[in-house]
Amino acid sequence: MVSTDHLTLPASMDANCEVQVTEGDLPAHRLAFEDARKLAAQIAPELSFIYGFECDWYEGCEPLVDRWSQGAVVRLGSVHWIGNPGDIAAGAAGTAGTEDAARPDTPDSSCGWIDDDTNLHVWENLGVRGVWERYVDDWCRACESPLNFDVMAHPDLVMRFSKEGFAPDFDPAPFWQQMAECAHDTGRRVEVSTAAPRKGLDDYYPATGLLRCFAHAEVPITFGSDAHRACDICWNIREAQAHAYDCGYRTFDIPHATGEWESTPLA
Secondary structure: OOEEEEEEOOOOOOOOOOOOOOOHHHHHHHHHHHHHHHHHHHHOOOOEEEEEEEEEOOOOOOHHHHHHHOOOEEEEEOEEEEEOOOOHHEEEOOOOOOOOOOOOOOOOOOOOOOOOOOOHHHHHHHHHHHHHHHHHHHHHHHHHHHOOOOEEEOOOOHOOOOOOOOOOOOOOHHHHHHHHHHHHOOOOEEEEEEEHHHHOOOOEEEOOOHHHHHHHOOEEEEOOOOOHHHHHHOOOHHHHHHHHHHOOOOEEEOOOOOEEEEEEEOO
């Protein structure tokens, strides 16, 4: 099992430190993980508890992610923000001197978070197809990044608001094919996430059609629950494994504390 809190972000993207472990909190975060790991060893000695982070990809993020994620054994790559991230060199969110960092995601902009239900301006400004185009392009750029992402998390997060007026009114198959080809060509592994049905969607991340494209392209998978609460850890993982089997998968990958990954049969 891997702990993957959200990694530190630039002040230009999250000045209020709402969706990250801040740079100043990284040492304490690691100590808290070590305490949890020791407790887990007492409760479930057979459980391997591994330190990781979910690392947002955005333009120019590579040196920042490298620095902030030092010590992580597993790194999830993800895209939540599309477009211009602003002046990311101004400093990490929460650090001195960044209190007035300019935010690029103004109400009339075409950049920002795609999964923030309190701010849907990118959806309203770009339209569903426009968001999909930018998201898939950025997702593929994340796959092509030199960053050592072990897993690409919730690949089609762009489906997040599909039951709230932002479902694609077009065939997403060409986008799915683009993502599957890119993941294959860049040697990436993808996550089958149970977060989507837990949040009321009728499918997983990735959606069934996309998962079948990944299977056809022989892109390896692993499983996650994207749990932000203890009660959601491993939520419906067995059901997700059965679903992946139905989509053509016969194995999935699991990480070890050494950083190595092992392919194991999908029963």
